[in-house]
Amino acid sequence: MMNSSNVLPAAAWRASPWRRSTFGRTLAAFAALPLGWLQRARSRRALLMLNDRELRDIGLTRDAAQREGVLPFWR
Numbered sequence: 001m002m003n004s005s006n007v008l009p010a011a012a013w014r015a016s017p018w019r020r021s022t023f024g025r026t027l028a029a030f031a032a033l034p035l036g037w038l039q040r041a042r043s044r045r046a047l048l049m050l051n052d053r054e055l056r057d058i059g060l061t062r063d064a065a066q067r068e069g070v071l072p073f074w075r
Contacts, residue, residue, distance in 0.1 A: 041073040 048069035050058075055065055 037073045044069045044071065044073075 047060075047065050050065065052062060055062060060068075
């Protein structure tokens with residue numbers, strides 16, 4: 001018979017000790033950083049390609065879209 005205090009939650013079994021460590025989380029965050037930059041750059045390029053009607057649909061002006069679209073990927 002299993003005692004409930006001896007059973008780890010399912011998420012703890014899936015996460016390796018490496019991922020649970022502070023160093024592992026930090027390393028994972030640094031590894032994900034370039035992917036975030038890439039996504040941000042793609043989103044901003046797409047924003048610049050929207051027409052005025054599409055910008056109105058999402059509540060932006062052409063000027064606001066232009067200001068956001070020209071920001072560097074790391075901001």
